[in-house]
Amino acid sequence: MKAVHKNILTLFLLLTIAVILLHGLDLEHEDKQESPLHMYYLETYEEAGSINLVESILLNYRAYDTFGEVMVLYVSIAGILILSEQKKGGEKD
Amino acid sequence: MMSHAPVFVVITPILGALLMGLLNPFVKKELYRDLIALVSLMTPLVLMLYIYRTDTNVVYEMGGWPRPYGLVLVVDGLSALMVLMAGIVTVTTFLYSLEEKRLLPSGNRYNFLFLFMAAGLYGVFMAGDIVNRYVFFELTIISTYVLLTYKGTKESLRASYNFLIIGSTASFFFLAGIGLLYFNTGFLDFGALRGTVPYIDQGTRNIIFSFFIIAIGMKMGLIPFHTWFSDAHVNAPTPMTAILAALTIKTGLYIMIKLFSIGFDTLPIRWILVFLGAITALTGVVMTLKYTDLKRILAWFTMSQMGMIVVSIALWSPLGIAGGVMHLVNHSFFIGLLFLSCGTLAYVHGTRDIRELPLLRSNILLSVGFLIGTLAILGIPPLNGYYSGSMILQASSRYPAVYIVLILTYLLTAVSFFRIFALSSGISDLSSPPESMLIPLVVLAGLCVFLGALSPLWMRNAVFPAVRAIQPGAVFEGSYPYLNIHGLxxxxxxxxxxxxxxxxxxxxxxxxxxxxxxxxxxxxVTDAIRYMIIVMALVLVLFTIL
Amino acid sequence: MSSPIINTAGRALTPFILMYGAYVTLFGVLSPGGGFPGGMILASGIILIIVTHDTEEIKALASHTEWFDILGAFAFLLVGLSGIFVGGAYLTNLWPDNSFMLILLDIVVALKVFAGTTALFIFFFKLEVVKCSTD
Amino acid sequence: MLNGLNIALLVMLVGLYGLTNNTNSIKLIMSLSVMGSGVILLFVSIGYIPGAEAPLMTSEVMTMDPLPHSIMITLIVINLATTALGLAIAHRLYKSYGTLDVSKYFEGDDE
Structure with a gap:
């Protein structure tokens, strides 16, 4: 199959997906399910310690997520430094 | 203090890794780093054994926030089993890598990434929240991307790059699915989702699952999403290959089980996974006949076995789930054993080509280890693959087409393995590899025999609680006999x-x-993404028609 | 890149950028902001200095930034563990005043993001420029 | 019909098209970022409630849903980490193979 044909096929499939998603899901802001979590955060924000709700979710309710995320950032930076330190000798093999 | 055991399972490896990083400029000896790594890999195993002995249903609330609002660590039958499995495999493969990492062009900070990967795996297995699971999966997979390049060859860089692109695309699909799930239910916690997902209307639920199917399919290496799989396995250092095959791809399966259990277990969805799993089981094993590189052959076998496990779990009967979960654990041990003995053989003989490897005329422990792994994968009675294999066969016996596919898979697996034995030749060399490479082989081979002989016992005590964690009302008719018609x-x-x-x-x-x-x-990699688009389009069209 | 105008502008701007970064970090509890944006702004200040004064001494900072990076991650872990020592769960508030832990974690995260981003930038900045044809 | 949610899905598909249509390894990573932006837009739109204000508890007015917003901070950072790692690997690949074309990486290597 030529590259052009592949791209046309992909484009066609993506259009199909787009039509089905937009038509089938029919997302509107009004359809959003009222989240009990949102109400809970509104009521207990004083316990969590910040009037900035995003902040208190990030570092208090879901601090464990942030913990994982900090580790991800750290691992990727360490990984980049490791990649740059790797000896070039192995590249021939 | 012991009530905090679940959190220490996750953070001990991270603590060890960070200590190693902090001490890196001051401590020059490799021995201390190995000791730190070994201790922080052993600790989670011991802690999880302790938790499992005392209480099998622990919910640990992070920061003291109650369950649907904060994040929790969940230890139930299934996650405890997975964590124990991960603990055993990580400790043994780490022991193995003590020797192997000296061969790598730059072995420094290998331990460090290894620990982060282990922590990520524990985090995935114990997370009670879908976003939290995503975050820890990223921790695992990013350390894997880097560990894949440790050989420094250009093929390993290519494998890592392809894995990164495919993995990130799949992660975005997963996140979009999470977003739509939150839009429709208002929850992210698995406990709360279990009560709310069934009320989403069928069409929306199917479309949401079409996002998830790509993510979990990529993680498990199901057929159209498998393109990263064999390349990554072959070009990674051997311990990493064992971890990838035994644990990392199991996280995808685990997420699939969790998604099924919260309410995505309706029919068209499950049949698609059965179909993909069956194709993977057959095609994977056919592809093994093409190669002579032992590691690549084993990689394709891993895929084929994963396909079987997916079929078994997607049938979603209690026996099917029990067989699938049991085969999952068994598969970790025997595929770990096979990959590690393959690596040791390559270490001793300097090649991975089966035509030059004296497989059965090598060091006695090595040959016996490889043979035990082979017999376990083929399901020969005293070994662990037999019991779970026969359970999978019985669970699928209601659907003749699936049954025939599974039987064919087993037949071709045996053909392919004995083709390897028949083709293997080369100068017999009985020289012994280092002990740190043999101990893991002995441990894993011992587990294969031991778990195989005690199958009914540990099925009752470990697998049934796991199945009840997935399907709370699961009922088994009597106990499953050790010798039965499907086993025959x-x-x-x-x-x-x-x-x-x-x-x-x-x-x-x-x-x-x-x-x-x-x-x-x-x-x-571009064609790999194209496969994802094709599958998604087909699945969506199928859901629209049905 | 070294012209007197750029050098002077970089030197003049950096203190203000750093101060703004510190403000965003510390006042994340009371206004939009927090550790991540604060750390990024702090890093952008340092990056400005590196770009305008392209000297070897500054590039040698790379090894130190990595150490700060670990320190940030380790401090996050310790703050989490301190929750256990005061009798709660992992990552519990360790002080009766609720916002204490938030500010502490903000500072830790800002340190982490600042050091990490700077290390990243220095890595990509040090790469030699290669001419490559497009496909 | 024309709201952030639907546009976000379309942006994701645009990113996917970029991922299939390019063979340049740097452009692939850029397409990945486009797709990530789609996901971010999706989540931010999910948090949007018509007529509500930013999630700061300074007044008694109804606020937006803050949970998707805070998840997005997590995602942005992970996205940054992955992109940076991908670029570093792409650089090493270029030095090894001498080309950025991903379709040429499989040439001349029999398995």
């Missing part, structure tokens, strides 16, 4: 396959399978 079918199939494979090996070895080049193996 399995053994006969494997035996005849072994016979065919051993005596017709010269004919089979000429198989080129040229259609597979560029279609199944050696696929550029």
């Amino acid at each position: 079918v399995l053994v006969v199939t494997s035996m005849s396959g072994a016979f065919i494979g051993y005596f017709f090996a010269p004919f089979i070895s000429g198989l080129k399978l040229e259609w597979a080049d560029g279609l199944l193996s050696r696929v550029p």
